[in-house]
Amino acid sequence: MPPVTTTATAAASTSPEVPADGLVVVVKQDCPTCRLVAPVLGDLGATVYTQDDPAFPPGVAVRDDTDLDASVALGIDVVPTLLRREGGRETARAEGWDRATWRELSGVADLGADLPEWKPGCGSRTHDPAVADAMLVRARGHELAARRVELAGLEDEAEALYDRGWTDGLPVVAPTPPRVLRMLAGTTRAPDEVVAVVPPNLVPATVEKVAINAVLAGCRPEYLPVVLAAVEAACAEEFNAHGLLATTWGAGPAVLVHGPIARRIGVNAGGNALGQGTRANSTIGRAVQLVIRNVGGGRPGEVDRATLGQPGKVGLCFAEDEEHSPWEPLSVERGVPAGASAVTVFASEGPRGVVDQISRTPESLARSLAVALRGVGHPKLAPGFDAVLVLSPEHVAVFDEAGWDRARFTTTLAELLLLPPEELARGADGIEEGMPEPTRPHPKFRREGLMVAVAGGGAGKFSAVLGGWVGGPGGSSPVTRIIEEA
Amino acid sequence: MHDLAALEADGIATTFVASSEFVTATDAQARALGFASVPAVYVAHPIQDRTDPEMAALADEALPRVLAAVTGAPPTA
Numbered sequence: 001m002p003p004v005t006t007t008a009t010a011a012a013s014t015s016p017e018v019p020a021d022g023l024v025v026v027v028k029q030d031c032p033t034c035r036l037v038a039p040v041l042g043d044l045g046a047t048v049y050t051q052d053d054p055a056f057p058p059g060v061a062v063r064d065d066t067d068l069d070a071s072v073a074l075g076i077d078v079v080p081t082l083l084r085r086e087g088g089r090e091t092a093r094a095e096g097w098d099r100a101t102w103r104e105l106s107g108v109a110d111l112g113a114d115l116p117e118w119k120p121g122c123g124s125r126t127h128d129p130a131v132a133d134a135m136l137v138r139a140r141g142h143e144l145a146a147r148r149v150e151l152a153g154l155e156d157e158a159e160a161l162y163d164r165g166w167t168d169g170l171p172v173v174a175p176t177p178p179r180v181l182r183m184l185a186g187t188t189r190a191p192d193e194v195v196a197v198v199p200p201n202l203v204p205a206t207v208e209k210v211a212i213n214a215v216l217a218g219c220r221p222e223y224l225p226v227v228l229a230a231v232e233a234a235c236a237e238e239f240n241a242h243g244l245l246a247t248t249w250g251a252g253p254a255v256l257v258h259g260p261i262a263r264r265i266g267v268n269a270g271g272n273a274l275g276q277g278t279r280a281n282s283t284i285g286r287a288v289q290l291v292i293r294n295v296g297g298g299r300p301g302e303v304d305r306a307t308l309g310q311p312g313k314v315g316l317c318f319a320e321d322e323e324h325s326p327w328e329p330l331s332v333e334r335g336v337p338a339g340a341s342a343v344t345v346f347a348s349e350g351p352r353g354v355v356d357q358i359s360r361t362p363e364s365l366a367r368s369l370a371v372a373l374r375g376v377g378h379p380k381l382a383p384g385f386d387a388v389l390v391l392s393p394e395h396v397a398v399f400d401e402a403g404w405d406r407a408r409f410t411t412t413l414a415e416l417l418l419l420p421p422e423e424l425a426r427g428a429d430g431i432e433e434g435m436p437e438p439t440r441p442h443p444k445f446r447r448e449g450l451m452v453a454v455a456g457g458g459a460g461k462f463s464a465v466l467g468g469w470v471g472g473p474g475g476s477s478p479v480t481r482i483i484e485e486a
Numbered sequence: 487m488h489d490l491a492a493l494e495a496d497g498i499a500t501t502f503v504a505s506s507e508f509v510t511a512t513d514a515q516a517r518a519l520g521f522a523s524v525p526a527v528y529v530a531h532p533i534q535d536r537t538d539p540e541m542a543a544l545a546d547e548a549l550p551r552v553l554a555a556v557t558g559a560p561p562t563a
Contacts, residue, residue: 201518202488246511302514305507 018070019047020088023106026071027080029056031122034080037097040112044082051079051125068135071126078121082106096121133178140181143191146208161216166294168286168314172216183211186221187228189484195228196235198296199242200303205231205295210287213294217287217315222265223280225483226343227287230255230317233345233479234288240476244347244469245298250306251469252313253292254348255285256388256453258331259341261483262319269321271457274351274390274464286315288345310350318455324393325454326400333406334451334480341485346388346451346478347469356395357461362402365395366409369463370416374444376467380426380434382419382442386449386471386478389413390464392456410452417444446471451478487515490524494560501555503548505531525555 018024023046027034030052038057041048049065050056065071074083078095084105085091094101097119103111125131151160158171166172173179184191184207191208198205207228214227234241234253244251257267268278276282292298300306306313322329329338336342354372359365369389377385399409421438428434435442444450449471456463469476493500504512506528516524529544536544 200515248507297514297518299514301510303511305511 018073019085021086022047024049024074024083024085025080026051026065026074026076027057028122028125029053031079033097033119033121036115036119037080037112040115043108043111044106046082068126068131071124072135076124076126079124080121136181137177141177144177144180144208145192146212166216168289168293170314173218175212175215179215180208180211183215183219183221183224184208186224189228196232198235198291199298200245201297203295203297205291209295210291213290214287216290218279218283219287220279223284225485226257226261226265226284229343229481229483230284230288230345231291233343233481234292236479238477239345239479241292244476245292245304247469248305248307249469250309251347251349252316253288253345254312254316254466255288256344256346257317257319258322258329258336258344259339261341261485263323267317267319269319269455273318273455281317282315284315285317289313289315312348312350316348320453321393321455326396327406327454330451330453331480336480336482341483342480343483344478344480347386347476348388349467351390351464351466354463354465359398362399362404365398366412367416370413372465373413373417373450374419376465378433380424380428380431382424382435382444383446383449384470386445386468388451388453388466388468390456390466391452391454392460392463393454393458394461395463396454406452410450413450414443419444487512487519487524491519499556499560501525501527501552503527503529503552505529505533507531525558527551527555
């Protein structure tokens with residue numbers, strides 16, 4: 001098992017000494033064509049590099065290039081390759097065995113008379129996936145600053161990472177230098193750039209640290225710009241990640257992805273958008289949570305004081321279905337230019353489904369949804385918690401077909417959720433919980449405390465409510481950030 | 487805890503009051519910030535459902551400890 005590490009392992013590749021003038025041949029023993037031409041290599045007067053076996057070809061003085069530095073410097077794609085170099089520059093190249101070309105390049109008129117006229121070569125070891133990682137680390141490992149952690153040979157990787165406290169309880173992907181370097185290829189931002197200061201311990205998170213946690217979470221490199229923007233949003237002052245973590249309430253940071261990047265990287269906005277089975281959905285929110293855990297130090301049982309928590313705290317991410325939604329995207333309502341990619345991070349519980357399979361009028365369906373939304377936190381508390389309503393395609397179609405746009409829908413919901421004081425008072429309905437002596441109607445949600453996004457599969461007159469946490473100052477406000485793309 | 491650290495760094499004696507359920511959270515945050523001891527004052531849990539008279543009684547009970555915390559030894563690193 002390769003060592004697990006989160007740091008650079010080697011300095012940058014140094015340029016090997018390759019001959020400035022003369023013929024150069026690069027071969028490997030594990031290549032039938034190289035073995036075929038081996039008998040003629042001694043006749044060339046060439047510098048011979050061997051990629052895999054320093055004793056090959058026998059009887060020829062070779063240079064050991066098992067570290068492939070010379071092959072990389074010479075740009076070798078195929079073996080055997082015969083090169084002519086003059087004044088430090090390549091002036092001619094033959095790939096594979098081609099008797100006429102080799103004779104012309106070498107000036108040896110009878111070269112390889114016993115060999116076939118032509119035989120294609122093999123792939124250079126520089127393209128062997130088994131060595132690509134090592135080459136990547138040699139070339140770019142110096143960009144990594146994180147400390148190196150090496151596991152013993154008999155340690156089980158998944159168990160070892162869990163034992164070190166780096167996981168949310170599920171297995172994680174070991175953040176080896178090649179994996180972190182490949183992840184960093186997903187952004188043009190410098191690895192040492194500080195993305196955010198992460199609560200609760202207020203630790204600076206560099207792009208590299210975020211990339212490490214994205215690897216742990218199982219992200220693909222193309223997700224990294226979304227994760228970076230989400231981490232930045234989650235650590236914004238107004239999001240109050242420290243408070244969200246420390247509260248006994250069970251909400252956690254959820255990530256809503258907007259714009260073209262969602263489709264490009266495969267964030268699910270369709271069937272089962274809030275569920276399992278889509279890598280981007282399952283890993284992006286998880287990466288944000290792992291940054292809070294592993295960089296910020298926010299762990300359950302310590303600063304995380306949730307009484308119950310909820311499964312969405314492992315990571316909750318989905319996209320709005322802007323392609324099929326009849327309405328202006330939520331991101332545009334939140335000030336993002338149309339067509340731009342962005343994320344909104346919001347405090348969220350797990351989703352609760354809302355059934356209405358009968359309403360054909362927007363008035364009726366709006367009332368159904370309002371009744372469901374009233375239950376956020378507690379039906380007798382208002383305003384208090386924020387929420388996100390995820391409207392399914394069949395539900396939003398009811399409003400669209402009646403000519404309701406997003407503004408009319410949200411205005412109507414706000415009217416329906418202006419709750420009478422006699423229903424909110426402590427003791428009303430025989431329930432001690434409630435508002436102390438309310439004298440006027442109270443809106444269920446503060447201004448901008450209810451966001452509406454369209455997502456879900458084509459069939460099902462079901463929407464979903466994602467209850468939040470205390471909204472605004474003293475609690476948490478949703479934060480939207482534009483995604484910086486390469 | 488961050489506020490406590492910042493105020494103490496400015497020479498302002500500080501404590502904080504929390505319910506007893508937050509002892510482990512305090513310890514975790516203190517360790518992260520490098521404090522060996524923090525002059526915290528804990529009152530009985532829960533808080534949310536207390537009546538005003540109950541809260542006043544809790545505050546009266548805690549006051550001597552609050553005064554002791556801000557006049558006693560500062561947090562140690």
